[in-house]
Amino acid sequence: MKGSVSSLYQSVELHQEIPPLLIGERCNPNGSKAFRESLLAEDWDACLKVALDQEARGAQVLDLCVAYAGRDEAADMVQLTQLFSGSCRAPLMFDSTSPETLEKVLPLYPGRAIINSINLEDGGDNLDRICRLAKKYGAGVVALTINSEGMALTSEKKLAVAREIYDLAVNKHQLRPHDILFDLLTFTVGSGDETMRDAAIETLEAIKLVKQEMPGVGFTLGISNISFGLRPAARKVLNSIFLHEAVEVGLNTAIVDAAKVLPYATIAEEDRNMCIDLLFNRNPDALMNFIDHFEQAKEEDGDEDTETLLPEELLHQKVLNGDKDGLEDLLTTLRGRWRPLDIINNLLVPAMREVGELFGRGDLLLPFVLQSAETMKKSVVLLEPYMEKLADEGQTSVLLATVAGDVHDIGKNLVDIILSNNGYKVHNIGIKVAAEEIIARAKELDVDVIGLSGLLVKSALLMKDNLGQFQAAGLSQPILLGGAALTTKFVAVDCAPHFDKPVVYCADAFAGLKAIREFEAGKLLSTHWEEGTVSRNRPGPQQEILDRSFNPPDVPFLGRKVEKNIDAESLFAYLNQAALFRGRWGYRRGKMSKEEYEELHAKTVLPLYQRLKEQSLNEGWLQPQVTYGYFDCVSHGDTVKVHSDSGEKVFSFPRQSNTPGLCIADYLRNKEEGGDKVGFFVVTLGQELAEQTKVLYESDHYHDYLMLHGLGVELTDALAEYWHEKMRIEMGIQEERGDMDAYVAQGYQGSRYGFGYPSCPDLGAHEPLFELLQPDEIGISLTESFEMVPEMSTSAIVIHHPQAKYFAV
């Protein structure tokens, strides 16, 4: 016996003599922009036109879906069914999983319809209700192989779920086998996801298995899912070949855009082979070859394709574009088709993987990566209420901490953002975390990998010590290390030998992501350093004979002063825009042409800068304050002895081990030369900016978080630049305000050497400095590593000697 369906006008056999029966997919607000807009405008005639167009292009059955957020599905379905049933010759397929909607619409239809669809996701309640309706109204049903564990991926699972549904539908509800169309699910072979390489094989194999075990049943497939993620012109070919192959193994109906099915015979043999290699996973490079081969394929109907994006593809695009608009509606639609966890694992995570790859190739800039991560995060937040539990079994987990004494958390938080939005479980336990606590938390949380972060030179040394403690405590997780003071060599030579498991240097968040993936693949190795690798150059003069004939400057006062009344807006003139835009913010030109970069600069970067500048000023986030002073001093070897009212303070400075062997103390006169004058300053932007960046991070505004943090760091440096200029003018070694472009290259007399920077890496000098300047009066304190809090603070010794320039010890 053959199954057939009918409209008011005609009967159509589900098993056509020349299969497949084509089911038009475009009467669906998520599949066709034209249909969606017509539906939202309640322009029913325009909806009908989409249906009639499909008939004209060869559709033999029409799928009708009206589920759309904000609409009344049952009312719309009734409306359109009444209209379509009098006007369309093709029988209808009611695309709804709602028994209530189906119950209203089935009695109205003057023919034999198909219900799309039933599944076992909820354990069978809806299936029971819908099968009773199908029996009562004589409808066929599409059955999706989904159960409470999700969508069946392997042929064995597809068969098992099909068997279960068959038993319920046929034995319990007395449907006839030929009234059932199994949709054994199609997944893309175009994502590059290693675990999905056999997706087409599994589906085709499942058709064979089900056909053999359950004679008489029919099949259908959403054909275009096979090529999701690929270019439209390539998709058309791949879809058509996949349809051909599926029909060969027994597919009798297919849900397609009828106009886009290419006759098999018209496809060139070379194109066919490319498709076959990819579908049947015949070689490891099949996907790359396929993409290369169809690179040049002409887009005949590009416009139409963008308007008929599937919701799955739309979500993919939204993540890639960092577009958060309309996510609620889109995810509501997707939840009708996928379990929330499947949306995350099968749609969102692959999209983020692509984002990471684009960044890795230099095709996507960091700010855009963060916008993508925000889209991912918002999607997950929207899905969470619909997930029974946060399924973290089997999920790789990572503990992240900034080491003791270090308050810097931007690097660690970026790693958190990238890892957690690529599907990993991240335990971010904060800043200034002692080794003992890291050990305790790693054991308690039973994490798979530990990541340590820290900006300071001291932090790098501490990481090395921590590793010894981890070893003694018996930790067995690989350790990832990140931070500005680390180098490949330091991690490989100084750190890795202290720990049995891999110790890996990660230069940025994506290196961290790569390391986690290698860990999962069992391929993670310690960072390796080869002797003989060219070491970094040491800029600066080879020889330096310092002029001793100069005189100390006239200073306006001796001792310290506090300045709290500084116009925040004036700092922006001292801001190093290149360092902010290209460095901190990551708006690098990279592969762009000069014109493209100029356009990005004008349309994106500058407006962003203006927005944050105005917001910071208007909201009072910037509270620039300074404590500074001038003092009598004498240099003595590598030390500078500074005279103050509270007694003599001694600053020890390191000396270069290589020629010319410079030391900051050399630029000041010794006792025999008559002593000298030296300046110091400590500047801060205050606590409020730190609070605001924290709010942004905690509310998942990743992009603005990085931007505001970067602005704060560079404005702190601008304040230092501004104050250094003021001190030079006060000392009479500069007449008036100078030019920022020249300042970048130290185009002024003298130098400011920041504590913690290359000329003086040791922050221990903050101890005498704080006794001299007492910056606690402007709200600055020191951590156990002598780091200043709040973070947006910086300090320097101010030297007037004309030859004083930056150098590294």
Next chain:
Amino acid sequence: MRYICTCCGYSYDSDKGDEMNHVLPGIDFEDLPEGWVCPLCYAERDQFDCLD
């Protein structure tokens, strides 16, 4: 051709060379010696971005 250091804003100009690193005028950015770093902040060359 000029290249700017995204860490500190120093710009390398091949017409001027880089005295601090003993690089004579006329050396293209791509041809700078191995191990060359920013003369001001010691950032490595992959931190540089083309200006022209």
